[in-house]
Amino acid sequence: MIEIKNLTKSFGDMLVWKDVSFRIENGDTIAVIGRSGCGKSVLLKHINALLTPDSGEVLIDGNNIFDMEYVDQRRIRQKFGILFQGSALFDSINTFENIAFPLRYFSNLTENEIHDKVMRSLEYVNLEDSAQKETSELSGGMRKRVGLARAIILEPEYIMYDEPTSGLDPETANEINDLIILMAETFDITSIVITHDMHSVLRVADKVAFLHDQKLGWFGTLEEMKKSDDKDLLNFITASEYSIK
Amino acid sequence: MHLSNEIKVGITVLLAVVVAIIGFRFMRDIPIFRQAMQISAVFDRADGISNGSLVYIKGVRVGSVNRIQLTEDATVRIQMRIDSEIPIPQNSTANLTSLGIVEGKSIVIELGTSTEFIQHGGELQGNYTETMMEVLGQKGEELGDDVSNTIYELNLFLRQLNETLDDDTRATLDQTLRSTMETTGRIAAILEGKQDEINSAIDAGSRMLGQLDTLATDSRPRVDSLMVTVEQSIKDLEEVRLQLESATASLNQILEKVNNGEGTIGRLLNDPSIYENLDSLTIELNNLVKGINENPGRYLRHMSIIDIF
């Protein structure tokens, strides 16, 4: 369970958001939505302490990760898999090695076991055939899927998606959405999806956190969102080409 | 062939280390692949020797000095690296000396006759040899002292003589003068005997001048300092000359007075006690002169100036 309490962050004089508090129950899929530049990705990077807030806490199973030693933070981080916006594949090594990378450093598996595990992971994302490709040969959708395969390789408890469907055609975006659902169901993973793609929100989310006006504008379940009369939230939703009605 | 990164790094570093060692030894002129023999020698002092000073055997370079340390009993241990293959007898000596008049110091090993040869880490007997310049400098100083001493004593003697002459008889004086002349004659003979030594000193001097002429430009500062020393010596000698001149003048004056029979001579003629004193003095003076003739070194130490000029 992740509890975000009174989180405030600013870069220099520029306030990103303040007093953000919400709770992510195990097994939930939370969508964090908001306009571009409202600090969604910044929030995501606070959840596993890649960034440090000005004030506030993030409690992972009751422990504040900002109170920990760096060594313990790193152990906590391994509970998270992240699919980065640009996939963040290591371009010096090929697809297979990208996925095997964490295993080589953080597990004691043999070469055969690593191979099996990587191939199984690639099967989930339907990329068994691309294992030996260089990352530069991959298309945007494939990169996302390789990133996802890498994110789940250490069998995380939580998985965070940073704009998983941005920059993809609708069909590929749907494939990714299906994968998000598949991951959540197969591994009983808690998911946090950062997105401004309402289509994606409607397909995958259980709960929605809406960042607006430098604070948490609205938080509730998907069903509550559909019935909400919050003006800012409605504005954001109706601005999307998909209508919920 | 595909090399792992470890091997590539290994090759690079290994090559660099090997090349660095070879280059270093090459630049220091150490044989590149052979361990040179280290020997040492103890000297009283090590003026002018520094790390890298050369070691010669019979004028051939065989190695260089690589360590100089002061020992506990205030001698100097010099460690040398010998690159030559030739065996060095156990009883050889190492002389710390200078090869030319302006060359730096170096170590010259005089081979001994022993059939046992010195090993790596062995020790030779060391000898600190004073070089020509050092001897010259030292001698010059001593000479200066000697000459002024002599002049002083000569003056004293002349003053006493002057006083003595006041009350002596002419006859005795005559005798005295004759004895003195005899003495002078003997001194001249002594000088004649030493003629060869004087000549060789002059020869050495002109050789030295010849070497000075051939000085390279890079020895300039040392020549300068040498010149200063020489100038100083010359100045000292000039002083000596002046004092000698004044002494001679005094002597002339006295002799003139005696010749003219002036002043004190009258009294000299009339006082028998003085005559007797002078007589006994003359006898002793004769003895002295005889002594000088028999053993000039003992009496004429201060007259050694004559050896030089």
Added chain:
Amino acid sequence: MQGLKELGRYSSLLYQALRSSTEFSTYRKNLFQELVKVGTDSVPIIMLVGIFTGSVMTLQSAYQLEFAFIPLSTIGAIVSESILIELAAVISGLVLAGKVGARVATELGTMRVSEQIDALESMGFNSVSFLVVPRVLAGIMMFPVLYVVASIFGIGGGIAAGYFSGSVPPADFLKGARMFFYPWNVVFGFLKSFVFGFIITSIACYKGFYARGGAEGVGKSTTEATVLGCIYILLADFLLAALLL
């Protein structure tokens, strides 16, 4: 103020690097990779630099001393001593500020802006230990090796230039070089290259590690890394000479 802030961030990055330099298993593989990239791969350019430095110095010294009544061996002494004490370390330092410094800053900068560094951190890696430590270590380990290469080829180039131009016979050159060969000069040269290796790699790592703002930001940090590397090499050269000679 800005300068102080930079100094502070630079120092704290170095402090982190120092602290995490004990995690050898994290960066062992990267270290060898970097040793090859910094050291082995730089050997050809350093050879070239050495040869030209030495030969140009010989030709120009010979030209300048043509009418003076100076023994030819003086040229050997001037060239070899200048190379050992100054040029081998400084010129290769400046060249490597371009080659190594730019590469390191670009690599880390790209990894930063494409979130690869965040990806590493999120997997539980200590990214400083993984990225910065091996690069700085490779710098301080391989620059002295490259100093040897530059020195040898510099003096060799000098001898060759003297021989082929007919201005200085090799024997005279070597006589002079040996006459003025002081081991301390070599020690000093080694020390310089060691310091330069540290300066170049640590500045490049700093600039790359904190790059921001996409491709343009990477370009900016690369330029800064190269320019600052050169400036601080010259400054360090001066300080070392002032302190140790």
